Amino acid sequence: VRSELHFDAVVIGAGTAGLVAATRLAEGGARVCVLAKGVGSTHLAPGTIDVLGHAPARVDEPGRAVGELVAAHPDHPYALLGVDAVGEALAWLAERIAAGPLPGYRYVGSLERNHLLPTAVGAVRPSALVPETMAGGDLRSDDPVCIVGTRVLRDFHGALCAANLAKAGIAARSVEVAIEVDRADANAVGLARRFDDPAWRASFAAQLAPLLQGDERVGLPATLGSKDPHGAWADLEQRLGRRVFEIPTLPPSVPGMRLFEVLRSSLRGAGGRLILGAAVASADRADGRVAAVNAHAAGRDVRYVAPSFVLATGGFASGAIELGSDWIARDTVLGLPLRGAPAPGEQRFVREYLAEQPMARVGVAVDAQLRAEGAENVLVAGAALPGAVPWRELSGEGIAVASGFRAASTILSQATAGATA
């Protein structure tokens, strides 16, 4: 039996772009539903909101650099969004995080200056809006750092991180702390659960404190709690009597999962629905519009009908865009036309891993209002947009937040215009 549900807007994809769009729509009074195959980008990404990190030289002032990027790359998503929209969306997101379910947890930063945060391998990574729990690692400060590693966490190597920071001219060293866990294969999520426990934290701090020297700040893998990360972080700062900061590990990303929880909670608080495990199987398309999408969830087929859709399904990494063995790229969700793909027979990738790959800028073709070509009531957001190289330029979250926000605003203003008319 097939049932049918009606919404004002249906968002496809539960990464940053989709959740931002849906939350904003729900706050604007729209009845909104998010359909997603599973969780998205948040669980992989470091949890920072990067706007622009490399262009290709290191970006110190992301707001200004976005302006310059837009002038040189009119096809870039930022060119469609404009730098003011990015700033507005970031401010909105920072408010949601501060008002979210994690007490005291907040993001700091703006488009004025990038933070320069150490990565787990000890590279210096620029980012605009970052968790307060990471901000203490900002390498614009000369204060010496001590990176803390632990053998149980194979996804973070403190000594390697410190060695590279030292090479970059930062006063950095590392120490190892032995942590007893049930299983050798502890990951960041497992460790974060331990940091939620005040007694465990106290014994960890007692073990670490004598290893620290002078006025060092302390870099730890980003595992400082999942339920109350602000509390865990503040408690450690107090117990150690010095600045403490988190460094993102390999996935799963604890800070990213916190961001997911914040957005999910905001969405629900505003009355929106989120259905995970509901992959869109097909779409009903007619007259240049999508009338409904069909998804299979909780053992039944459901037709989701809405006047507007947001396609926030990501690019190749999520499987939303796929390159076939015939070398043709396709949108696997709605079958919409793409832009930016090299034609079959043209070079798709190049020999040098770190060079720009010709296939990298592929996305769903859109107009200046983010409307999908061939489906005027579908707005595209996030990594599904063409024209960016998010990993190389460190722009993924900035694009996701700003385009998700913009897509929602467009739908809300259309609804208002429709109601007025």
Place this chain on the structure above:
Amino acid sequence: MASLSTDVLVIGGGATGTGVAWDAALRGLEVVLVDRADLAEGTSGRFHGLLHSGGRYVVKDPRAAEECIAENRVLRAIAADCIEDTGGFFVSTPWDDPDFADRFAEGCRATGVDCEEVDPAQALREEPRLNPDVSRVFRVPDGNIEVWKTVWALARGAQARGARVLTYHAVIAIHRDGDEVTGARVRDAHSGEELDIEARVTVNASGAWAGQIADLAGIEGVRVLPGRGIMIAMNHRLVNTVVNRCTMPSDGDIIVPIRTVSVIGTTDEHTDDPDDHTVLQSEVDAMLDDGEKLVPGFRRARALRVWTGVRPLFEDAKAVDTDTRDVTRAHALLDHRERDGVGRFVTITGGKLTTFRLMAEETVDAVCRQLGEDRPCTTRTTPLVGSESGEHYRLSERLERKEEHLRDDQLICECEMIPRRTLEETMRRKATMNLDDIRRELRLGMGPCQGGFCIYRATGVLHGVDGLTAEEANGALLGFLQERWKGVWPILYGDQLRQARLDDWIFQGVLDVEHLPS
């Protein structure tokens, strides 16, 4: 300059060279083996992993077929742990000449290759993914052989008998004293230091590079015709039996299941440069099309990696430059005293992996003749290190081993199930700054994620174990990342492209390795 002297200097650390070192060491000779890179980094490490039954050659090259089946039986006994007994099928697909099947069966009878015709329905029960339109099926004793395991077992066995193995030592000169070769000068690729090795006999076992080494000795006309072939590893065991097209040898005529993957091979293009690793788009497409003929739906599987190997085909009078497959797969042993009047120098080239032991035996026989010593070969009956029990490798072994340490050791490479302690021990022993050296021994990064998760972890472990500087650690990380990408980018599509983007997320998005301090 440092120098050392030995009975036998072996140039080349592939299966043949390590086989010669093992054979000579067993006969009580002092051996030094040198290679410009790591063991099995040339042709030996770049094939599909087939242990030939000989079936492939029964019509085209009966002598090669006879050698293969004889050596197949020997290797099953002495290198059991390196071999998985998958068995093999030769199948007539709708694209194959139906008359060839009878010639094939007759060829097997004539050459002694064990062969049993199987009802296609039975073959499909055993291999359900096989093309249901196959008309004839023959069962032969093909298998797969893990080349790195084999080569390291040979090297360790030789080392245990006093042999010295110098990897990353390139030959820069061959020393001549009149009409005799007296040894070679090698250069350490890492330190740049040079070393003179004086040898009673020098063996040129450098395969596709044998002509270059012979040139250094001032011997002309050793022409090895490099034949370049591409192979593609598909994730999963699409078949569990080696599947061959029952036809004259041609491109894309075999799928070899080995470890967790299936390898399709191969092409054969003449190249002038044995270091030519070109992969053409047209070759990839042709290989995927050929896969479809044997296993319908082949293209929908995930293509993990593509690589090229260069066959060392010794040129004979009948060779035609444009089709190297017409050159015999049998090997060539050149005693340069007889051939060129230059003593104490022997070249062994051509052949195929399955016959490496025979090649080594004949080579060391020639060495003994040059030395005027009577030392009988014992490799035919001496098991390799690790193969003493005579039990073949089973795919489930690694799970069994992992279960023993499930709770007390981390997995660093989850795809290939490499525990941290194993990795640390190997890193200590090899004292290398290169993760690719570790890969060839432990299969690090060879699974579906192609290093996405293990490269950072392994670099961190290597940094700790070997006390590397940041610069060296970054070199290991970036070098391995590039090495993995090399075999991935020409075949990226479907889920493997998805995987590659996830790996980008890790290396570029999370770690920002492009901006490590330099």
